[in-house]
Amino acid sequence: MMAGRLHPAIRNLYLTSGALFVLSGLVGVWAAADRDLAWMRFVMLSLAWLGSAVPLVVRHGRSGVLALAGLMAAVAAGLAGGSLFLGLLPGENVAAALVTLLPLGLGGLQWLIQRGQLGWAWPTGLSLAAAVAALAVAQERSAWIALGAGLCLAALLSWRHGPARLLRWPWAVDLAGLAGILGVAGLWVGLSLRPELIAGGWNRPVIWHDALILLQDYPLTGVGLGQTAMVLSSYVYLFHVPFLYQTYNLFLQVAVEQGLPGLFGFVGLVAAGAAGLWQAYGHPRRTVRHWANWVAVSLGGTFAFGLVNAGLYSSWLAPLLFVPLGFALWLPALATGLKLTAGLDLDRPELGGLGGYLAALVPLIPVAALALLLTWPGIEALLEANLAVVAQTRAELSLYRWPQWPIQDELRRSDRLDLREALARYQKTLAIAPTNVTAHRRLGQIALSRGQYELARRHLAAAFQLAPDQRPVRQMLGEVYAVLGQEEAAVNIWQGGNADPHKLELRQWWYSHIGAGPESQSMDQAIHALKRALQANPAFRARP
Structure with missing residues (x-):
């Protein structure tokens, strides 16, 4: 051929x-x-x-190579199934692997049967049967x-x-x-x-x-x-x-x-x-x-x-x-x-x-x-904002380790963190495109972590006007309103974003942790008000 x-x-x-x-x-x-x-x-x-x-x-392909690869897929499928039973891999990852491997392994099994290689077909079939059983147990x-x-x-x-x-x-x-x-x-x-x-x-x-x-x-x-x-x-x-x-x-x-x-x-x-x-x-x-x-x-x-x-x-x-x-x-x-x-x-x-x-x-x-x-209108602001978030992410997450740092906000208040490059790039982004949501949201988050509540409110309110459906914008803006004593505004913002009161309690803990008594008390009152509002109107349920 x-x-x-x-x-x-x-x-x-x-x-x-x-x-x-x-x-x-x-x-x-x-x-x-x-x-x-x-x-x-x-x-x-x-x-x-x-x-x-x-x-x-490859210039001279042979079906035997495919058959060998198919048999290897059958073995890998069996091993993936076994890893589920041994608790080595989560069920959804095992299911993903088996969706890929099972058909190829069945192809290898068909090749063996067609050529009368029953001595190899039996263990291959048992491996695939174990994989099918694992897929059933995974409940995906x-x-x-x-x-x-x-x-x-x-x-x-x-x-x-x-x-x-x-x-x-x-x-x-x-x-x-x-x-x-x-x-x-x-x-x-x-x-x-x-x-x-x-x-x-x-x-x-x-x-x-x-x-x-x-x-x-x-x-x-x-x-x-x-x-x-x-x-x-x-x-x-x-x-x-x-x-x-x-x-x-x-x-x-x-x-x-x-x-x-x-x-x-x-x-x-x-x-x-x-x-x-x-x-x-x-x-x-x-x-x-x-x-x-x-x-x-x-x-x-x-x-x-x-x-x-x-x-x-x-x-x-x-x-x-x-x-x-x-x-x-x-x-x-x-x-x-x-x-x-x-x-x-x-x-x-x-x-x-x-x-x-x-x-x-x-x-x-x-x-x-x-x-x-790369030639799309607005690419300059897009690139600058992208470089800013990379600078922030690398600066913060290269240092942040839990429980050494109980929460990211504490790192942002530390002298060990240098966000000057990120902050400069965010400001440059807003100079190019004043309606950039990313820059407003990230600057608001940094200001909130550092206790600069009015600055945080300005940036997060701007982000909310531009992207009212973004989860972090609603959660942080509601938090700003809460610590500033605007309980009703906080509850309205949180309800519109289906905020989870239990996750907000972590934020209340943060203010207690840093000794910010008034802010902690205001957050606690706002969270209780949110719980009452959710009980009164179950249609506003927390997002998963």
Whole structure:
């Protein structure tokens, strides 16, 4: 058999997107308060991408390599399941890993059975059975739904690339698929911006809405690799210890830690993997089509589950994200003459070099997105605010350790903390763009921590006018009103933001801790007033 190859457009897109993803990771190391952790995650992610890119240089692909990788996936799935039973990994992270690994392991099991290798098939099957049991014990319904979505994707692609007599209008299926992807993206954006549209206590949209504050603050750099937990707690949830370790959306998590450039690169990687899978479905050989189905379930399930969970990326299991991408890129290397779209061979001479144009232009899409971001109106203020929050975050969180410092406010009052660079950049940001929410909110937070209540009120009131739906703005502005003795105003602000009285009691403790008796008493009275208001009107319930 002649050597197979991936279409140049797909190959170049994967390389360009990967380079952007890795470079944004380097920026994420620079932005991180914990550089050691960030470097470890950078090396891990970079090696995982390089490993997934091996098929790009392969000229003689063999299905046996895929089978071996599938068997390794089965073993890894069994180990992941065992880690759950031993209490080594949380259930949501194990579920995320199994959504990726189980389909590929089943592909390896099918390969063994078809070749009569029953001696190896039995232990492989037992490993996969343990993984399925673990997935059931994990009680992650969204993982099963994601696997169902992957199965639907595989069925749709098989039908789409099946005999022509079964599909009269293939373009209609393509348009429907594209509309579905855009629809899901639009629904996610809508729920993130308006989480109150969802009733019944599902808190994912609320978390997405809160995490978007970090994307607003760190759009170009991200908070840094592995830094999400403490940055969320310190600047969004205003808590002294980690509260959430992920944003519960894979794409949002990448954007929060690596900025929009990292997101552009990651989306390009996923698109290239999907295109490689699409190309593989055009092959007439049964082995390739069987593997394409298993890879479709894994790829579709991984990113469907990623819509509601970012456990893979936010944990040390992050390399698994690149496993289905590597499989998808390997499949086209098993044969030649594959088609990127059914009925259209982009390498045919009569197309006038269309394939060459695609190979040159498609990889530029993520680069063009980055160029558009960097030339967007207001980019100067955006960059200055981003540099300011990075300076503040690195200065504070590189020193803050609980319980050495009981709360971040105490560090901000300490002579050990130098926020001069951050404060200067915030002021420069407001000189460029007086309506910058990030600068007002962060300056208000610093002033509140230092007891400069009138200054805090001015900045937080300005932030409230610009972004009344932001949780930290409402909580801090209500606190300012409370310590200034404006109890009714504090309760109204807190109620509108669904503030949790139990979390506000931490703030009351802070004033007692520093010996600010009047402020502590005013906070205590305002919190009791909030509790009475919530009892009188249960519709105002605390956000999760």
